[in-house]
Amino acid sequence: MARTDERFREAYNALLDYCETLAPGDQLPAELALAAHLDVSRTVVRTALERMQAKGLVRWQGREKTLLRLPLQDDRLHVQMEQLSTEELERVFLDWVLRFDVPPGTALNVTEMARKFGVPPHSLQEFLASLSRFGLVRRRPRGGWELVGFTRDYAIELSDFRMVLELNAVSHLVALPTDHQIWQQLAALEAEHLALAAEIDTRFHDFSVLDERFHTTIGSVVRNRFVAEFQKVITLVFHYHYQWDKKDERERNLAAIGEHLRIIEALTDRNEDGALAAVRDHLRTSKQTLLSSLRSHALA
Structure with a gap:
């Protein structure tokens, strides 16, 4: 798989991750804002939006980009990534928490963290879910995760x-x-x-x-x-x-x-x-x- 194609697939999946934080009927941000959020060009964003429109995920009319439904697993594109083991992912996560003094209550942006740690977002989701049973993280009401503390x-x-x-x-x-x-x-x-x-x-x-x-x-x-x-x-x-x-x-x-x-x-x-x-x-x-x-x- 060419690197340019792989980069598009990563950006497309990241855009789906962002859409999971919204509700059907919500408006997506402007292309420039999406490009900054995904750290890609506006051309990549437009290509991703075109694919999402073809899949029935969004209705794109001029500047209005309306989310029609939440993404499904089948909507995602396969990305070849070198998988970190659970132990390695735990290490980089803990090191990030320590080095940047992340306080309780911090929202955990799965898309950004997955890019930072070099893992697929779904792997990071599973990892955070494993921590949630200890009361270390929790799901936020409108989607996503939050770092919590202890009584x-x-x-x-x-x-x-x-x-x-x-x-x-x-x-x-x-x-x-x-x-x-x-x-x-x-x-x-x-x-x-x-x-x-x-x-x-x-x-x-x-x-x-x-x-x-x-x-x-x-x-x-x-x-x-x-x-x-x-x-x-x-x-x-x-x-x-x-x-x-x-x-x-x-x-x-x-x-x-x-x-x-x-x-x-x-x-x-x-x-x-x-x-x-x-x-x-x-x-x-x-x-x-x-x-x-x-x-x-x-x-x-």
């Missing part, structure tokens, strides 16, 4: 359950044999924490990724499908903390690095009591930071 009770329950899981993982970890791969992984994590601490002024944003890897590594010694599923909520709330006030992020992340290093030292010494105490202290700090920074907003 205080939700955060408390989540923190308490996280404590149970991680303390259990620590007890499993310290009993592992000396030739288990976890010990090399902990040594590598220790080196990465020390390197990040030395460059904290310019790299404090990078802690979220390291924080996720640290806790995921510890939790990986427990094979449990429910823990793996719960990790999605842990990642969004604690590691990417999209709803936190960022004004003291550097200081908070530097302190957390010190707490991680204390845990690693106790684990390496096979000091179960010391490791459990260090984990309790760290997770209590994390819980209090979350609660003190939580913004007031409704949970779907």
Whole structure:
């Protein structure tokens, strides 16, 4: 498929996505506005509108472009795209939330996000639907998605359950044999924490990724499908903390690095009591930071 044809197909499908936010009888914007929204030329927009008119999707008379019906799956054009795995899509989504400090209540434009992440809009729709069961996103009344946050009770329950899981993982970890791969992984994590601490002024944003890897590594010694599923909520709330006030992020992340290093030292010494105490202290700090920074907003 030629790139120009592929670009048209992407733009046409994106225009259908936009039409899904409207109701039959609504007017589409001017061609220039549609071209800017889709990031294509007016020629591409006209070609797309002609196809939509032939399909009975719109009535196009002069400057008036009336939506006659909502698009169906059969109206879409096939686009050859390199598919991201669910894990890769989750990574780019979380990184976007972190880097751009996306607050709760933000409308998620599926068309723009699909283009940004390089995935088909329907794949992004399915991904957002998977997050909605955790109360992380929700559908908007007139279509589309919205990023939502958490109530205080939700955060408390989540923190308490996280404590149970991680303390259990620590007890499993310290009993592992000396030739288990976890010990090399902990040594590598220790080196990465020390390197990040030395460059904290310019790299404090990078802690979220390291924080996720640290806790995921510890939790990986427990094979449990429910823990793996719960990790999605842990990642969004604690590691990417999209709803936190960022004004003291550097200081908070530097302190957390010190707490991680204390845990690693106790684990390496096979000091179960010391490791459990260090984990309790760290997770209590994390819980209090979350609660003190939580913004007031409704949970779907």
